[in-house]
Amino acid sequence: MTQTINTTCPYCGTGCGVTATVDGERISVAGDADHPANFGRLCVKGSALDQVMGLEGRLLHPRVNGRRTNWDEALDLVAQKFRDSIAAHGPDSVAFYVSGQLLTEDYYVANKLMKGFIGSANIDTNSRLCMSSSVAGHKRAFGSDTVPGCYEDLEQADLIVLTGSNLAWCHPILFQRIARAREQRGGRPLVVNIDPRRTATSEIADLHLQLAPGSDVALFLGLLDALRRARKADKTFVKRHTEGLSDALAEARQWTLARVAETTGLPPHDLRRFYDLVIAHDKCVTVYSQGVNQSSAGADKVNAILNTHLYAGRIGKPGCGPFSVTGQPNAMGGREVGGLANMLAAHMDLDNAAHRALVGDFWNAPAPLPDKPGLKAVDLFKAAHDGRIKALWIMATNPVDSLPDADFVRDALKKCPFVVASDVVEKTDTNAHAHVLLPALAWGEKDGTVTNSERRISRQRPLRAAPGEARADWRIICDVAARMGFRDAFAYKHPSEIFAEHARLSGAKNGGARDFDISAHAEISAAQYDRLAPFQWPAPAGEAPDDQPKRFFADGKFFTPGRKARFIVTSFRAPAATPDAQHPFVLNTGRLRDQWHTMTRTGDAEKLAQHIAEPFAELNPLDAARLGVEAAGLVRLGNARGEVLLRAQISERQRQGSIFVPIHWTDQFAANARVAALIAPVVDPVSGQPESKAATVAAQAVAPAWFAFALTREKPAHIDAAYWALARTPGGWRIELAGLAPLADPEVFARSLFCVGDCELTALRDERAGAFRCVAAKDGEILGAFYLAPEPVAVARAWACEAFAAPSAPLALLAGQPPRDARDPGRKICVCLNVGVNTILDAIRDKSLISVEQISDATGAGTGCGSCRPEIERLLHNAAQAATV
Template sequence: MNDTTTCPYCGVGCGVKAQVQDQSIIAVSGDREHPANAGRLCVKGSALHETTSASNRLLSPRVAGVEVSWDTALDNVAERLQAIIDRDGPGAVAMYLSGQLLTEDYYVANKLMKGFIGSSHVDTNSRLCMSSTVAGYKRAFGGDLMPCSYDDIDHAELMILVGSNAAWNHPILYQRMVAAKRANPALRVVVLDPRRTATSDLADLQLSLKPGSDAQIFNLLLVELARRGQLNEAYISAHTEGFEAALSAAQESAPDIASVALDCDVSEQDLSSLVDWFCNTEKTLTFFSQGINQSSSGTDKVNAIINCHLATGRLGKPGMGPFSLTGQPNAMGGREVGGLANQLAAHMDFSSAASIERVERFWQAPNMARAEGYKAVDLFDAIERGEIKAVWIMATNPVVSLPDANRVRKALERCELVIVSECMSRTDTLDLAHIALPATTWGEKNGTVTNSERRISRQRGLISAPGEARHDWWAICEVAKRLGYTQAFDYRAPVEIFREHAALSGFENAGSRGFDISAMSTIGAQEYDHLKPIQWPITADAPQGTERLFSDGRFFTPSQRARFLTITPRQPAQQTDADYPLRLNTGRIRDQWHTMTRTGRAARLLQHRPEPFIEIHPQDAERFQLKDGALAELFNDLGHYRAPVVITTHQRPGELFIPMHWSRQFSGDAISGSLIASETDPVSGQPESKQGRAGLRAVDTRWRARLLVRQALELPVTYWTRVPLEHCTSYRLADTHTVDNWDNWCHRYLGEAPSMRLHDGHDGRYRACGLRDGKLNWLLLVERDDALPDLDWLDQQFAASTLDTDQRRQLLAATAPGNQPCGAVVCSCFQVREPEIRAAVLAGANSAERLGAQLKCGTNCGSCIPELKALISDTTEEVEHALE
């Protein structure tokens, strides 16, 4: 069996080798033959095998909460959809898809909806992360065409990362950047980001610019290129159009370095350095991600970046180009098959009548949609007002991830028919489903994905699906058959879908569309099973794929010239005011993925950042009278968010950062989307998730506690967050109400009085545990601080058949054998904690390399190296201060 597959997390698209035993994936490692990662995996990828158990999986179809057969569920889906279509028309039904789907799933979903049902209301959660890039590339190049390759990193002499914390969000690619800088000390790295992040560790220069001001800086670069005579006049003349208008617009908004530095709130000297380096370095790569895309002017920011590369001819050659770092493993694959509501399959659009007719003929579609559908935010608005009566949601959790999350929840609560295809037994969105369909997940799914460099890779089914879980493409096709479209959806395997997808990409193409994989339209089943990673285009002229695009200077616009765009920078749509004075930024953290339905299953991935948090600058902490670790609440007119405060100078004053991952499955009130307004980019429809606004206030808690309990439960407390462990569930609790009698509290909420307890009324500490038949059932530690033993040790006590006297004493003493270290896990790969690292630094391990040699931290994925360096610096400073 071929045991290689592709990671299901970020858009890097790392190859994975899996070790399978007795129909279980028991270990994973990086695939050394995969060009995206050459054997390396980040901490999330390294923990993949810890997320594949059958526990907490959705194992059977459900209708109205009752388990039914697949035939009954599919009949219900088809009959109820048909009834709504007959009554209200095809525009009353919609699908909301995900970059977690495989290309084959995506393809049949779009074919069914846009070609056979006749509704173009098909959008995807990729709208939330990459649609501004799609729009920017299309405006400039005539197609959604990312021009670069990962190999360009090895040739670059200047790398600019804009709105990208690659060290945490694309760690394997970041480590390649680190290696490139090590190999070429002359390589310069610039980070443009309001926050100092782990990525800043690599930077020769960081511009901590005012949020939302990126376009002005790139307009300035265009102006200075012209002023200094650094334009590539020959390239502009031969291969582009619209330059003069773009330059004129840039000159209006960015007349000189001094004014732009003032407007963007950056050092004039630092901005001058960036300008000098950019103007004088041909081999420049500009990486950009969500900090650019998730904006109400994200498309313009993308085009401001592209303008600078076109003006210098810096694309189509090694080491240069505007490089979008994709957020999801198959966001690009979804775009290839028309996963966005304004697209048709194979990079065709509703804006072209010829394209609509071409897809209609290829599919022999009886009900071809003729106009683009609702983009994600508008789609859920249409559900709220009752225009869309039915929605089929697949492999995503919009009740958490969309902006104005509380409103999205209300919209689905009143929707006539909500169908959810999901692999897990509980998600915030699945709780609202009328029909739930159990889906396969990573390790079970079988098909293809496309990564950030246009590389198609195989995700392979390595183990059997548990229960009655089925592939998404199969479920879609079965519904299509019940709707009367058997002949068009009679696929027996993913390879058949892939062949059709490839054939459509070349259908009446003749070089007019950049996406073309027609050379694979006759791929055999065995060849498909053993497919090696390959970059498109893949045509008769380039059967081995194409590393980078536009080397010939030909684009896919009507004139075959690239377009400059006129860019007038705009302020964020969400503006702070007296009631909501703080600028709110949201994003990913190192060890988690999306809404944690997968990563939340691996206990070690919740030990680096075990609960949601609010990052705040020390000045703001003083202003709002908050101490580090104190519970606080963010609020605005849309909702609220509760979490502990993390005080850091890495934030700019007046600005906050919160993680996007926590849902109601993992914390009480920590959904970041509940604070983000549904303001969108007018071109791409992408929400402005990076520039929200909020007020802040302290939460006056009377007690805080750690609770470990064998069975998960719900507690009426002000704040809770949970970490699933192997044998129990760990909770962090806090409340604004005083508990007069803890014994009674345990009896009421934990179902029994304590079997053992220690209570110190003077300092408020209370420690108690419940035993049943000699086994530990729960453990409650009400503490003034969080100095607790290793969670792994506590978890193991729940696995013991009985606890001896020493174990019981250690539980109530809250100490583990051997004085195990407490504190945050910094290196999740090897479970190395902060106290161990500080102790090693004090003993002389004063570099990340020495720490790695002694403790192994930082020697696997490298994601923790910036944090290791910070701990070395902090520890050294503390010692020097103590000696003064």
């Protein structure tokens, strides 16, 4: 029987609705046309969700010290170790490190167990790494962690300022909503893109400000003063509904145009144009993300932005306001339940005695709730390293690859007496150091809720039964809680019961005193929960359901003690580390279009490896020339913490003196690309968020003795090369390789990659050129191909991958190039429609195409999810420039 099930995407914080069609074992996905976040559109990652549901590599059974066991033994051991540690060393000797990948129900019970029943606030989340500076900024200004606006504001604005946000790649559906609005409204909203790199997002921008890394506060201090000089204050709003303006303006007055230009490195005429645009457009939205948050001054950057909106009264109204977009599918849900070490459930405050008493009484907690914040992410792992944390439970995250100073984190896990990991994948760089592994449900198996960046709560629904012995995270937590003596407080039988309790707590003694209130769902039944449609909070009890967009602060009522918003003085501070002779480059890290976090999910999707298949370091051409780094060569980046070895990507879009490296590659997918190992554990003093975009590094050109490219049916268990990066490809795996010493026997090396000994090898050798290539076959099936050269290998990779996937791959594969009557499609730009860069460039040249729409009509590129359209725009621009030379 075919079923259609509406669920929610598990990637970014956009929170797109997904319609899954389940026909037996077969599952296909499409955008949910009725979901108000995406109205039927999905990005490339969302459209490939059916490819990440395989069971290869899944953790399907509990394991203790590497040995398969049963649930009772594993849970008994976890409960015993936590009880023993608490008895011997107190509740602060244990900790949970959780994740924005958890559902709200999972998050809720984890927070309840740690803060309410264990009696410690030592629960923090990987969301600390992406949006805690926004939380801190919101609370300082508004008295609450409130995102004021809605997605509709992006379409209704006349000006959008995108700062520290590569929206085109990191939140593609929101980017497409903006692009569509511009098409329909004759170029409105205008877009300003503020980023040290020219990214795909820059393609839509009317103005790109390539500011110096970390100089955002100076830029927005200058904007506040420009608004003052232009007399753009909303005097009535400021007088009635805010406080602290005079001190904030006194700081801003010091930031003349000349001083801002000197600090940011921006030309004064670009600054003047930016300030004039903001002054001229009251309907202005400022969208910000990791480029603002991931900073040792992240909270001040947020408040510098908020100050400009408060001053001009541009908040709480259609088409205007500050807008923090979150990186994870349930970062917002984690904030709602108090998943951060310094928060309480239902947006209540840990440092508020009345709130602690309210939550403690509601939970019937055995002792008063902790009255001090727990250890935030970076400090939590320092405590594990120095012995203060004796038992640590990691849920749905991979800190050995994602936290700063990642090698230190790995050492901390080695030293910690007891480490538990709940995960869906067995082999991760973190799980290698866990004493107990607990198999959790993956997307498509989970049942619960998530909250997106506009405060909209949606359901994730199961598409299939749990595989193996995997269990829901909330169930695992409750089973441990019961064994620790708290059975009655965690006796939930269904996630709807947890959601209902969460809703009741949100309304307890609220009456509008707190922003978060979903008490309209306090009595929700399992059947109602199953049918729950996406809704935006607040949704207090007794209020009639309303599908209209909900904005905060239109009435000027905030959640500070005096109900007034606060201007925060933000003094400019440079990043903690500044380039010097030993480490002259600023290292910027971030996400790619088609990958997600540490690739535990997206690494399984062959479709998602076609765009970018290996890690890289993006350098400015002048920096590359000075270092002697050649395109497609290798570059080593390093500092006192470690080093990485990466493919060089040379681009004028990179700011001189800066290097960009994606965050996704781990020891599971590359030889040495864990870029977080180079990031210092420097944090914002207010938010505790690490500074992940301003490390300093040295860069060195590396001259390998050989380069190679390989295709294999099986994933090699071990690769003996200084540089390698592997990725899924149709029919197997593709591998980029390089070595620092000559290969003793290329044929033996190739066979080790193919994972077969008994096969027929067709080989070509050129001893003089130092080249070797071979194709391995057995019983008529191609098992692998290997191409070796002393320089980056000239293989038509996209064509070779397609030929390798064919049922009978041709011996032409040995040549590494298509036959004369065929064309290499080139690197895939549009993976939805399988359109490569060469196909697009050929169409532009042969048909004299001048628009993305014409390219889409001619090739199909950009007609799927649309995530590739900015890159197509760039190809079109480059082709036009080349034609005029």
